Amino acid sequence: MPQPLLAVAAALVLLLFAAAAAHGFEIEEATVASIQLGFHNGSLTSVELVRFYLDRISRLNPLLHAVIEVNPDALRHAARADAERRSSSSGKCGALHGVPVLLKDNIATRDALNTTAGSFALLGSVARRDAGVVRRLRRAGAVVLGKANMDEWANFRSLAGTDGWSARGGQARNPYVLSASPCGSSTGSAIAAAASMAAVTVGTETDGSILCPASLNSVVGIKPTVGLTSRAGVVPITPRQDTVGPICRTVTDAVLVLDAIVGYDALDAAATSTASKYIPDGGYTQFLKKEGLNGKRIGIPNGFFSYANGTVQHTVYQQHIDTMRKQGAIVIEDLDIANLSVILDSLNNGQEIALAAEFKLSLNAYLPGLSYSPVRTLAEIIAFNDAHPVEEKMKEIGQIIFLVAENTTGIGAIEKAAISQLNKLSADGLEKLMREHELDAVVTPNDSASSVLAMGGMPAITVPGGYGKLGVPFGVSFGGLKGYEPRLIEMAYAFEQVTMVRKTPTFLP
Ligand SMILES: *[C@@H]1O[C@H](CO)[C@@H](O)[C@H](O)[C@H]1NC(C)=O
Ligand SMILES: *[C@@H]1O[C@H](CO)[C@@H](O)[C@H](O)[C@H]1NC(C)=O
Ligand SMILES: *[C@@H]1O[C@H](CO)[C@@H](O)[C@H](O)[C@H]1NC(C)=O
Ligand SMILES: *[C@@H]1O[C@H](CO)[C@@H](O)[C@H](O)[C@H]1NC(C)=O
Numbered sequence: 001m002p003q004p005l006l007a008v009a010a011a012l013v014l015l016l017f018a019a020a021a022a023h024g025f026e027i028e029e030a031t032v033a034s035i036q037l038g039f040h041n042g043s044l045t046s047v048e049l050v051r052f053y054l055d056r057i058s059r060l061n062p063l064l065h066a067v068i069e070v071n072p073d074a075l076r077h078a079a080r081a082d083a084e085r086r087s088s089s090s091g092k093c094g095a096l097h098g099v100p101v102l103l104k105d106n107i108a109t110r111d112a113l114n115t116t117a118g119s120f121a122l123l124g125s126v127a128r129r130d131a132g133v134v135r136r137l138r139r140a141g142a143v144v145l146g147k148a149n150m151d152e153w154a155n156f157r158s159l160a161g162t163d164g165w166s167a168r169g170g171q172a173r174n175p176y177v178l179s180a181s182p183c184g185s186s187t188g189s190a191i192a193a194a195a196s197m198a199a200v201t202v203g204t205e206t207d208g209s210i211l212c213p214a215s216l217n218s219v220v221g222i223k224p225t226v227g228l229t230s231r232a233g234v235v236p237i238t239p240r241q242d243t244v245g246p247i248c249r250t251v252t253d254a255v256l257v258l259d260a261i262v263g264y265d266a267l268d269a270a271a272t273s274t275a276s277k278y279i280p281d282g283g284y285t286q287f288l289k290k291e292g293l294n295g296k297r298i299g300i301p302n303g304f305f306s307y308a309n310g311t312v313q314h315t316v317y318q319q320h321i322d323t324m325r326k327q328g329a330i331v332i333e334d335l336d337i338a339n340l341s342v343i344l345d346s347l348n349n350g351q352e353i354a355l356a357a358e359f360k361l362s363l364n365a366y367l368p369g370l371s372y373s374p375v376r377t378l379a380e381i382i383a384f385n386d387a388h389p390v391e392e393k394m395k396e397i398g399q400i401i402f403l404v405a406e407n408t409t410g411i412g413a414i415e416k417a418a419i420s421q422l423n424k425l426s427a428d429g430l431e432k433l434m435r436e437h438e439l440d441a442v443v444t445p446n447d448s449a450s451s452v453l454a455m456g457g458m459p460a461i462t463v464p465g466g467y468g469k470l471g472v473p474f475g476v477s478f479g480g481l482k483g484y485e486p487r488l489i490e491m492a493y494a495f496e497q498v499t500m501v502r503k504t505p506t507f508l509p
């Protein structure tokens with residue numbers, strides 16, 4: 001750990017205590033519900049809220065690199081929300097009205113903000129319109145605060161991974177233990193939520209990119225069933241697995257964001273119309289039930305909780321499983337997911353083959369849809385990186401996956417076989433296990449089951465689980481079958497309420 005980082009950390013922690021609150025309203029850990037109360041009783045305005053987060057970003061970002069851009073129009077939009085609230089008859093404004101939201105940098109906005117997936121290659125490109133989820137957030141009255149740093153190209157550039165790093169945003173850091181990996185690729189979204197640099201945030205996942213950074217930054221991440229949220233306007237990897245979801249400090253806040261962003265979008269028609277049957281009448285907040293674990297059948301699959309006796313993780317996860325039982329859940333241990341070793345081997349399970357071809361196809365379809373872009377094809381991005389080797393850290397990170405993807409020629413026989421293997425692994429694995437044992441969820445640590453879920457487009461929620469010996473957070477993840485969000489929310493919320501694990505960031509070296 002270099003000394004300068006320690007010094008910067010100490011200075012920033014001191015500065016944080018000087019952060020102002022509005023009229024006695026404590027913004028730092030404010031939930032969406034308390035923000036709305038504050039709006040309602042006159043102790044808070046959206047402008048004050050945006051000022052608070054902009055101030056906090058300017059203090060913390062030099063250390064954490066969670067935010068890649070702030071919206072120069074955020075204060076103006078906040079003022080508009082305040083005016084709307086004053087002139088509307090009470091109760092007309094929804095939960096996210098006037099609430100500042102930070103978006104991962106692969107979610108397009110048609111405004112002053114750039115959308116670059118962390119790269120310089122897309123800098124200056126102009127989206128034709130807001131992404132589908134952004135249109136919904138704006139309709140709900142949310143204020144777009146800015147863009148969150150992310151693993152460049154959602155970690156799909158190199159096998160080395162970019163571990164919280166992007167060329168434009170720099171190296172993001174875990175606010176609990178600065179030297180620990182913050183994980184990716186929705187890194188900045190998770191860090192910004194954890195360190196209260198935004199009220200709520202949105203990330204995306206193809207395989208682990210919400211579940212991992214949310215777990216390791218001690219926040220709640222919801223990875224929705226593929227198609228529940230529109231992917232239109234999101235820099236893609238594959239429509240088969242990509243999904244957009246909330247990352248927030250509480251399950252309730254994440255559910256409020258989920259409620260705002262789900263639904264049909266004509267620009268992602270096939271997936272969103274298929275998944276819209278899962279959206280319950282009355283939305284998802286009805287599933288925030290304190291007794292939500294009662295009667296649930298929870299499976300603990302073998303191969304995930306393999307911690308040595310005596311480690312914090314071993315003890316804490318045991319306690320959590322006991323807690324679930326005490327809350328009335330029927331916990332079934334010692335279950336086997338068929339072919340698990342193949343499923344977890346992304347080089348041999350078919351995912352690498354399928355993703356390479358799907359990425360080239362979807363990116364080459366996405367880029368021409370921009371109204372302006374310096375790069376229009378994957379080949380041009382590869383050439384851009386070659387021409388900017390220092391900025392893009394080509395020596396350290398390379399772009400081997402880009403090169404492999406560029407070599408593909410569509411969905412041929414090999415890719416079809418890989419995709420049907422993925423489908424079969426999911427059907428024989430998680431789907432069969434859950435049906436045979438009538439499970440409501442499988443519980444696993446962090447994002448360790450992300451591939452099990454990703455291949456079938458299945459949902460999961462991760463909730464803070466604890467802190468290791470060195471203070472690094474870990475998560476408890478509830479995963480299920482397509483459309484299981486209602487019961488996953490019940491279990492995650494009940495678990496959160498009874499354990500209350502999350503604490504504010506510690507900024508340890
Ligand atoms: C308004 O609501 C906020 C949030 O619940 C609370 O902290 C504050 O004390 C309330 N202020 C007044 C004047 O009621
Ligand atoms: C977007 O990128 C351009 C550089 O192309 C920069 O001048 C501008 O400030 C960026 N926008 C924001 C909101 O940071
Ligand atoms: C851990 O401890 C339990 C009993 O306390 C024992 O049955 C088990 O074999 C131990 N596991 C390992 C890996 O040492
Ligand atoms: C691309 O394909 C060519 C021709 O088959 C091969 O020589 C080359 O190694 C491939 N490159 C990568 C990165 O897969």
Ligand SMILES: *[C@@H]1O[C@H](CO)[C@@H](O)[C@H](O)[C@H]1NC(C)=O
Pocket residue numbers: 338339342421424425428
């Ligand atoms: C998975 O395992 C089962 C046996 O448990 C086997 O019948 C099946 O073919 C395997 N599926 C794949 C895709 O390897």
Ligand SMILES: *[C@@H]1O[C@H](CO)[C@@H](O)[C@H](O)[C@H]1NC(C)=O
Pocket residue numbers: 216304313445446447448468472473474475
């Ligand atoms: C979960 O994350 C914590 C913190 O990094 C780590 O100690 C633990 O080994 C992880 N578990 C798995 C199964 O990935």
